[in-house]
Amino acid sequence: MRDPLALEIDPGLGGPLFLAIAEAITRDITRGRLKPGARLPGTRALARELGVNRNTVDAAYQELLTQGWLQAEPARGTFVAQDLPQGMLARSAAPVPVEPVAPRAGLAFTDGAPDPKLVPDKALARAFRRALLSPAFRAGADYGDARGTLSLRQALAGYLATDRGVVADPARLLIARGSQMALFLAARAVLSPGEVIAVEEPGYPLAWAAFRAAGAGVRGLPVDGGGLRIDALEAALVQDPRIRAVYVTPHHQYPTTVSMGAARRLQLLEVAQRHGVALIEDDYDHEYRFEGRPVLPLAARAPEGLPLIYVGSLSKLLSPGIRLGYALAPEPLLRRMAEARAAIDRQGDAPLEAALADLIREGDLGRHARKARRVYRARRDLLAGLLEAHLAGRATFDLPAGGLALWLRCAGVSAEAWAEAAGQAGLALLPGRRFALEGPAPQAFRLGYAALDEGQIAKAVAILSRSFPG
Template sequence: MGSRHDLKLELTGDGERPVFMNIAYSIIREIERGRLKPGDPLPGTRALSTSLKVHRNTVDAAYQELTMQGWLVARPSRGTFVANDLPEPAGGETPPPTLRAPLDPAGGTARPMLRVSDGAPDARLMPATQLARAFRTALTSPAFVGGGDYSDPRGAIRLRTALSSYLISERGLTASADDMMITRGSQMGLYLAAAALVEPGEAIAVEEPGYPLAWSAFRAAGARVVGIPVDAHGIDVDRLAAIADREPELRAIYVTPHHQYPTTVTLGASRRLKLLDLARRKRLVLIEDDYDHEYRFEGRPVLPLAARVEAEGVVYLGSLSKLLAPAVRVGYAIAAPAVLTRMADRREAIDRQGDVPLEQALASLIEDGELRRHTRKARRIYGEKRDLFAAAIRRELGQHVAFDLPAGGLALWLRLRAGLDAETWAANAAQVGLAVSSGVKFVLDAAHAPHAFRLGYASLTEIELSRVATLLKRTIDR
């Protein structure tokens, strides 16, 4: 094979397996194709992690997995090698290898993967009967059957009107139906906002750690993404100001001020005022993602920044998916008329209109009060789950992690004590059937990844919440 640094891996994955397992699959594929032969050296973990742009501990976890299964052998002071007792391939390419399923450390039998979301709601709580009834009514309405004009790329006027009334009473926003666009989830809103605000090569400041799918949407729109640190009080406005002074092409700031993603902290009043003042002085547009406003368990929800800013200075994004279920891909954006027009033009080029029957059905749920009733019920249940999960984490992991009980939102942000590595712990957990999101997922530069986990609790049962804590405890020292 030559030098151990010559290995070139083509990672493949379905987005469901952990990254270290994808690396393991790729190495086995190279062995079975004969590109890696018995006795060949592998690159060091540092070299391969640099090549693959992943954390070194992720590569180390892949090597450990393959060593345990007999594909590789580790030789002290020499490195990691392909095992000598593997047969040479007979020629041609073999079918993809099958790795063993994760093992339960208690019994050694394969267990299905328990996946902890980053904060998804529980789809089982969705008012499915009421939504299905409203959907059927929309499908058989004269306007729909008669082929009415549904071509407005801003979305169904009925839903925009209903949402306008809802947001006035629930969030203090004075936006009319004409100030709003319905989108297929908040991801579309993020992309359209960036495309409307930024020319290719111009910059959008984002929170770091932050929301990687927002960064993907901004980059797809041609924007550069500039990270701004987040601390225990939210985005560091002083650092943002310093960057704004030396970034003449900075056009917008993306923030999640109510429950910062992923750390869950709420942006305090002092920083809110400083942020608003900075945006006004530098003529920067705020892209405010208020993704889970309704889920506030202590006190009243904090008013959005958009409630204090002139329309020209903010694009406000929200989602009905967090209120109902991830599969209900409906979000909304509120913006100044000129910005909304540019967003609508870009949306029309790829998606002439939204899902009209679904939008009409959701309007019915808002108009008859069903959405408010569902929200009150979900808020109570999620608050109870938060407390149960927090108690389980304290009981099982109290000496190993720290977290601030969030006033709202659907996830905990666990900070690991010094000496613990989040990537290694996540890899260990995956071995026993637990998938969790570690801090490296939420940063622009893996070298600055916080040793932390974001653990969504809302979609899990009480038994599953307890099991998450138990499995994390079991795998901390593996």
């Protein structure tokens, strides 16, 4: 889309202008005015059209890239993400809340986005060029497999076996444009319209949106220091026979970051098998474990015959702008997912998939993961130390063994009031209400720190301390 984009900015929203622009764009996406794949104008052109500073538009675009509404393609521009299912767009009563960006400092704790500056861009560019020039790509005159490029599925199968202990037949893997598409397809495969999926609460709103788009009801279940409460799940399954699937994030529960222990994982598998319900395991951030023994996914020990769909993402390992997710599922479910995918998106990005397969085979992805772990662990430790030094008595947290975020619990104050004060001082926060489905909002923040360097982390904690509403 090269022409200027007319946006209706709601003056009644208040808060940063960044947020108002981002909300206007998401509103136009959800109501169908901006279609998946539509090109947005450059930041300079849109800033001129709206009469605002170019940096303001750039910040709004960066927010929507982080949230997955947009995707950036080098040397081409910024586009509406391709992996937003049409059902989600049509049924959304309102856009998923967009995290605010602070107007003055431009600092934001995200929901856990990686640092795009760490992307191995030279290795990726070489691999992408090789893919474009390969005889196989140039000779391909027909559409590819709806499951994705075979070379990437084969490389992922080896990667999952080595890194996560998951035995994966490439024929049972599906490549999607991000984990969001994979979650939507998973729900379509295991649920009929009117059936219900149980989810963690607090939890992941974008997953709930994908499940609703697939026609499912969503029921929240409580979590504690060990993740999803199995007693609550079993009680819900007895009470409501419409529950036919369970969505979990056992490795790093979203948003609280807690890990589900081995005993509870086995309980979850046993309950699911006994009640005949499917499991959708979202293993985001698995690569980012900084200490302790590796925790294998549920998919690595699921009993034979249990309908379990394992979802992961390469976007969190590289950059939100690189939209590649995947799902591993039993053959009947995988076939349904592929059929649904072909109906909304005939195939994926074959050159990009081939390039990522090359990065895995050549070891570039593994080297990048090791480098990123060192950087992110140092940033986690710096943030934890500063929080302890400056917020003692005002907020508490448990240091997670991995992941790209901390869950900061407020001590006796409203997270909403604190977030508003911090926003006025130049720092955007994600308060607990964003992650609440039906129950009361947790008085806490999810502090995604990975995209901030050391100086930005120190500045963000200083603003947190100064803006405490007490």
